[in-house]
Amino acid sequence: MSEYKVIGIIAHVDAGKTTLSEALLYTAGEIKKLGRVDRQDAFLDNFEMERKRGITIFSKCAVLNDITLLDTPGHMDFQAEMERTMSVLDYCILVISGAAKLDTHTITLLKLLLKRQIPVFVFINKMDMEGADSRSIINSLNELMEPDFVRFSEYIKGGSDASNKGNSEYIKDSSETRDRVSCLFSKDNPNRENFFENIATCDEELLNEYMETGSIDDDRIREMIVENKLVPVFEGAALKNVGVREFYEGILKFTLDREYPSEKDFTVYKISRDDKEQKLTHVKVTGGEWSVRDIIDGEKITEIRIYSGEKYESVRTAHAGQLAVFMGLNNQEFHEEEEIVPVMTYSLKFDEGKSIHEVLPKLRILQEEEPSLNLEVNGESNEIQVRIFGKVQMEILKSIIEKRFNLNVEFEDGRILYKETIEDEVEGAGHFEPLRHYAEVHLRMTPLERGSGIQIKTECSVDDLSLNWQRLIFTHLQEKEFRGVLTGSPITDICFTLVAGRAHIKHTEGGDFREAVYRAVRQGLMKAKSVLLEPYCRFSLTLPTVSVGRALSDLEQKGATAAIEAQDEENTVITGRAPVSQMQSYQMEVVTYTKGAGSLNLVMDGYDRCKNADEIILERGYDPDADISNPAGSVFCSHGAGVYVPWDEADSHMHIQTEQMISDEPIEKKLKRIQEDIEKYKTTEDELNAIFKRTFGSNSSDARPKRKYKLHRNYSEKKVAGGNTYNSKEDYEKIRKKKKAEGKRILLVDGYNVIYAWEDLSELAKVNLESARGKLADELCNYAAYKGLELILVFDAYKVKGNLGEMQDYHNIHVVYTQEAQTADEYIGKTAISLGGSNSVTVATSDNLVQLIIRGNNCNLLSSNELRERIDEANEEMQAKLGV
Numbered sequence: 116m117s118e119y120k121v122i123g124i125i126a127h128v129d130a131g132k133t134t135l136s137e138a139l140l141y142t143a144g145e146i147k148k149l150g151r152v153d154r155q156d157a158f159l160d161n162f163e164m165e166r167k168r169g170i171t172i173f174s175k176c177a178v179l180n181d182i183t184l185l186d187t188p189g190h191m192d193f194q195a196e197m198e199r200t201m202s203v204l205d206y207c208i209l210v211i212s213g214a215a216k217l218d219t220h221t222i223t224l225l226k227l228l229l230k231r232q233i234p235v236f237v238f239i240n241k242m243d244m245e246g247a248d249s250r251s252i253i254n255s256l257n258e259l260m261e262p263d264f265v266r267f268s269e270y271i272k273g274g275s276d277a278s279n280k281g282n283s284e285y286i287k288d289s290s291e292t293r294d295r296v297s298c299l300f301s302k303d304n305p306n307r308e309n310f311f312e313n314i315a316t317c318d319e320e321l322l323n324e325y326m327e328t329g330s331i332d333d334d335r336i337r338e339m340i341v342e343n344k345l346v347p348v349f350e351g352a353a354l355k356n357v358g359v360r361e362f363y364e365g366i367l368k369f370t371l372d373r374e375y376p377s378e379k380d381f382t383v384y385k386i387s388r389d390d391k392e393q394k395l396t397h398v399k400v401t402g403g404e405w406s407v408r409d410i411i412d413g414e415k416i417t418e419i420r421i422y423s424g425e426k427y428e429s430v431r432t433a434h435a436g437q438l439a440v441f442m443g444l445n446n447q448e449f450h451e452e453e454e455i456v457p458v459m460t461y462s463l464k465f466d467e468g469k470s471i472h473e474v475l476p477k478l479r480i481l482q483e484e485e486p487s488l489n490l491e492v493n494g495e496s497n498e499i500q501v502r503i504f505g506k507v508q509m510e511i512l513k514s515i516i517e518k519r520f521n522l523n524v525e526f527e528d529g530r531i532l533y534k535e536t537i538e539d540e541v542e543g544a545g546h547f548e549p550l551r552h553y554a555e556v557h558l559r560m561t562p563l564e565r566g567s568g569i570q571i572k573t574e575c576s577v578d579d580l581s582l583n584w585q586r587l588i589f590t591h592l593q594e595k596e597f598r599g600v601l602t603g604s605p606i607t608d609i610c611f612t613l614v615a616g617r618a619h620i621k622h623t624e625g626g627d628f629r630e631a632v633y634r635a636v637r638q639g640l641m642k643a644k645s646v647l648l649e650p651y652c653r654f655s656l657t658l659p660t661v662s663v664g665r666a667l668s669d670l671e672q673k674g675a676t677a678a679i680e681a682q683d684e685e686n687t688v689i690t691g692r693a694p695v696s697q698m699q700s701y702q703m704e705v706v707t708y709t710k711g712a713g714s715l716n717l718v719m720d721g722y723d724r725c726k727n728a729d730e731i732i733l734e735r736g737y738d739p740d741a742d743i744s745n746p747a748g749s750v751f752c753s754h755g756a757g758v759y760v761p762w763d764e765a766d767s768h769m770h771i772q773t774e775q776m777i778s779d780e781p782i783e784k785k786l787k788r789i790q791e792d793i794e795k796y797k798t799t800e801d802e803l804n805a806i807f808k809r810t811f812g813s814n815s816s817d818a819r820p821k822r823k824y825k826l827h828r829n830y831s832e833k834k835v836a837g838g839n840t841y842n843s844k845e846d847y848e849k850i851r852k853k854k855k856a857e858g859k860r861i862l863l864v865d866g867y868n869v870i871y872a873w874e875d876l877s878e879l880a881k882v883n884l885e886s887a888r889g890k891l892a893d894e895l896c897n898y899a900a901y902k903g904l905e906l907i908l909v910f911d912a913y914k915v916k917g918n919l920g921e922m923q924d925y926h927n928i929h930v931v932y933t934q935e936a937q938t939a940d941e942y943i944g945k946t947a948i949s950l951g952g953s954n955s956v957t958v959a960t961s962d963n964l965v966q967l968i969i970r971g972n973n974c975n976l977l978s979s980n981e982l983r984e985r986i987d988e989a990n991e992e993m994q995a996k997l998g999v
Contacts, residue, residue: 116372118181119436121399123200123233126210127220128189131240133157133171135210135353136186142356142363143179145423149356159186161425164511172511174200174385176438178423182366183438191220191718192508194455195487196385198227202451203384203399203438206234206370213239213247213350216681216688217255219653219718225260227454234340234370236347237264238362243352253348261343263317267310267365268349268358317345337371375435379403383447386484395420396441398433405441406432417443449486452568457487457502458650458695458719461509461526469522471499472922477520481512492934502532531696533731534648534722535599535640536608537562543639544769546749547630549757553619554627556588557773559612560639565648566608566721569593573613580616587625588613591632600640600739601647601732607722608648611636615771626938630750637747638762641739647731648722650695655680658705658713660687665708673697674726692720743945858953859905863943864895864982865960866910872961872979896926898986901993907931907946911939947974 126132137157140146150156155166159175171188174196178184185204187197201207207228211221228235237256239249249266256264314336315325321339325331339345349365351358380402387395409416420427420440433439441447465474471492478499482490489502503509509526516522537560546555563570571592573585592611599606618628654675658666660682666689670677675693682688698717705713725731739747747762749769760768870876870887880887892908899906906928921932933942940962947956957975959982977985 116374117434117436118372119183119434120181120205120370120373121183121185121203121436121438122366122370123185123187123204123207124210125187125197125207125224125228126189127212127218127224128170128191130189130210130212130221131353132189132210133160133186135208135238135240135359136177136184138353138356138359139184139363140177140179142359143182145177145179151354158424164514168507170507172196173387175424176422178421185438190507192504192506192511194504195453195457195485198453198455199384199449199451201227201231201233203382204233205373205436206236206366208236208238208366211237211239211252212241213249213252214241214244216655216657217252217259218716219655219690220716222259223653223718223720225256229260229262229343232343234343235262236340236362236366237349238353238358239348239350240353242350243355243357249348249350256346256348262346263314263344264346264348265310265313265317266350267347268351268361314339314345333368337369340369341371373436375400376402379405379409381405381441383449386448388480388484393442394445396444396447398439398441398447400433400435400437400439402435404432404434405439411441411444412446414444414446416441448483453487455719457489457504458532459504459529460489460500460502460532461530462493462528463499463501464525464527466523471497472924474522475499476921477522478516481515501526503529531649533602533604533650533725534607535601535604536606536646536648537640537643538646539644541639541643542614542773543635543637543642544749544766544771544773545631545634545636545638546751546765546769547627547634548752549750550752550755551622552624552627552757553617553622554631555615555617555770556613556628556631556635557615557769557771558632558635558639559614560636560643561610561612563608563610565723567610568607570610571613572610575613575616580613580618584616584618584623584628585613587628588616588632591629592636595633597633597636597640598742598745599645599647600637601645601728601737602735603737603739603742604647606640615773617771629938634746634749634762637745638749638765641747641762647725647728649725649731651692651720651723652695652698652717653692653720654690654698654718655716656689656705656713657716658687658689658709660685662709662713663687663689666705666713669701669704673701694723694726695719743948744941858955859950860903861950861954861956862899862904862906863947863956863958864906864908865939865943865958865962865979866891866908867939868960868962869979869982873983892925892928892930894986896928897993898989899928901989905929909933909939909942909946 124132124136133152134157136159137146137150140158141149146158150158152160152169155169157166159177160166160169160171161175162172165172170190171186172190172193174185174187176183176185185200187200188194189197209221209225209228211217225235239252241247242249253264253266311325311329311331314331315322317339321331321335324335336345340347347365347369349358349362351362353359381398381400383396383398385397387397389395405416405419407416407419418441419430419433420442421430421433421437422440427440430439433441463478475492478490478501482488487502487504491500492498493500503512503526513524513526516524540559540561542557542559544555544557547553548555559574569592571589573589575585577585597606598604616628616631656666656670663679663682667677670689670691670693673693674697675691677689677691677693680688680690695717698715702715705715739745746759749760749762749765750757751760751768752758866888870880870891873891876887876891879890888910895906895908898904907930908925908928909931911933923930923932931942933939943958943960947958950956951974955975957977959977959979961979
């Protein structure tokens with residue numbers, strides 16, 4: 116049983132959260148002087164911009180005996196930081212301003228806590244202000260929420276006088292406090308009976324127990340708090356330190372110690388860096404004990420820090436239940452999916468003298484610390500895009516980037532982040548079978564209720580597909596943010612059920628299932644009736660009653676649902692729900708027509724059907740068929756090579772025919788159609804020659820008979836209108852070269868494919884992969900310089916978690932590491948097409964899939980061994996010229 120507890124403290128902005136944290140620290144004796152937000156000397160606001168703005172931006176912890184208090188941001192723009200802390204909380208304090216109405220943001224926070232089953236204590240603050248009314252707030256909470264909110268503070272009377280005497284009698288031992296508070300509920304306490312009655316009504320079984328015994332056991336009260344059936348409510352004025360001691364005593368009295376497993380474990384809830392830019396991995400120990408020099412995923416813990424404010428203590432061991440910082444870890448990250456996410460995406464502009472390849476690695480550090488940024492590079496515009504909550508976060512980010520990285524940035528072209536889902540159930544199938552590869556996946560895609568996110572299930576028997584392959588399919592479904600087919604926006608509210616799958620006993624590799632899964636998802640989306648979703652918000656509009664007519668008219672035009680919640684002669688409160696796109700700038704309108712007397716509060720409330728979907732789809736101009744990064748078709752093996760079959764023709768080619776795919780088509784007709792499809796997508800002569808050479812040797816292909824054929828449709832349709840038929844590829848190339856203007860000579864090299872195809876590099880890679888990469892890069896530098904080529908060397912880094920892609924200039928060539936969930940195949944195919952046109956693009960690889968893509972897009976092709984031969988020839992020519 117661990118005596119350590121982590122208690123979070125959250126609130127809507129300006130409720131006095133940081134002030135209460137300060138008062139609790141003072142009451143517990145951790146600080147000797149009360150700091151204040153307005154004096155910029157609060158213990159936990161130790162970041163310069165926090166002190167200037169008077170808001171909490173980053174979560175920070177403070178140790179109060181065996182309790183760690185975790186202070187979180189209250190401003191809407193930093194709610195993702197707040198939500199991440201919830202993964203490590205044992206209890207949470209929700210601070211509410213008693214001088215204001217119960218706002219929608221506070222309700223949202225409370226719902227989030229209850230959803231995560233985090234026990235809650237409420238502190239109603241600012242009760243010294245005129246008009247403060249805790250009873251109406253408690254009544255509203257009981258009307259709106261399921262747990263019973265019971266006033267505790269008025270029954271704890273023993274400490275109210277002491278709370279104003281400073282901290283000379285601060286609490287050191289929680290057991291002493293429990294004994295002291297227990298006496299407050301003794302039979303001599305006149306408030307005891309009313310208190311027990313209010314708690315007993317929370318539970319029928321408890322009520323019967325109270326009627327029989329006349330009392331309620333303390334442990335039963337603690338259990339009800341943990342079960343979220345009971346929420347204790349305290350009140351006071353934190354700025355004047357009134358009611359804080361009783362609150363602290365109540366927390367010590369009514370919280371339970373927690374039991375943890377003996378097996379070592381931890382949860383990461385935050386990544387940050389210290390003044391020396393050392394990475395800090397903030398964790399909660401959730402099992403066993405962790406010590407300095409312990410190994411985690413091949414990395415050694417070099418130091419363990421226990422932070423309290425900006426200061427820390429280095430310790431040898433962190434115990435279960437403690438918050439700690441592990442030093443020396445570079446690969447740990449926050450994994451939990453966030454519910455509070457930004458709904459706006461912006462393009463990031465930076466100094467003209469800086470390249471995207473210089474800026475990206477620096478911004479990747481921020482992405483690691485703030486995952487909600489969702490940093491990505493737009494493949495079409497080559498711009499860095501980020502997701503941001505609002506203007507305050509934007510200003511803070513600009514300041515941080517300038518201070519830490521000496522970069523001046525601007526955020527432009529703010530756009531609503533739409534999402535997509537499906538309206539009907541479909542089955543998507545993906546097949547991936549280039550030569551010596553094999554995988555097939557069938558996914559049933561079912562629409563879910565709004566806010567459900569992505570869910571994954573399986574109905575596939577392990578007799579049909581082993582558990583290891585099924586787990587790999589689940590991994591591929593989780594590793595990528597799939598794009599819809601209406602606007603290319605992320606998909607949501609879909610359940611993927613694995614209904615069938617097949618692997619080859621010899622040829623299947625892990626990457627094959629990744630390709631099959633991606634294609635199955637995309638094919639299902641192309642089949643389904645898709646729905647565009649837009650972000651919605653709940654609003655609370657307070658304004659003079661004389662302006663209600665104008666407000667209701669505005670809200671109706673904006674597509675909002677609205678109702679008058681409260682009204683008197685002077686003021687009216689209107690609440691409701693509306694699209695974010697319609698409410699973003701409405702605050703300024705309210706200020707204008709109410710002459711500054713009105714205020715609008717917005718809280719994000721998930722996604723719902725877009726009201727002007729057709730307009731948005733037309734504006735975005737997204738073409739799913741042209742998105743080569745997300746292919747919907749499948750790759751089948753025909754005549755020894757991979758053949759691409761479009762999504763709407765792929766079902767009949769699938770090797771597994773599920774119940775949903777079986778039709779009444781006569782077998783004779785089906786066989787005839789399949790034969791026609793095979794002829795339609797027959798490979799070219801050069802492809803067959805290459806296969807023949809690989810199989811029977813380099814001289815054997817001369818014995819093969821020549822024949823006339825229609826080229827793969829991409830040769831005839833991509834560049835020459837009308838789908839002309841040619842007798843040979845040579846005829847086609849003559850026409851293509853006439854139409855092609857002079858441009859750059861570009862060589863794209865599939866790095867790892869070449870390394871493992873060249874015997875010397877393959878052997879070197881077994882010893883040191885970095886050395887093999889370096890040797891290949893050096894050889895290509897010489898070759899590119901001699902031949903006058905612009906050379907791009909591409910390495911596949913799709914399995915590297917959190918990797919956002921990187922391009923480096925190495926001497927006279929470019930070296931690219933693809934981003935997470937993006938393969939070298941995908942990058943090379945996309946780049947080859949985008950660099951085409953007037954440029955002469957050649958791709959060096961022996962990968963069958965890349966060859967298939969390249970042949971279909973009028974680029975030249977070299978196998979890895981052919982590249983070796985050309986480099987050797989070039990070296991011999993250089994030596995001859997130098998007389999070596």
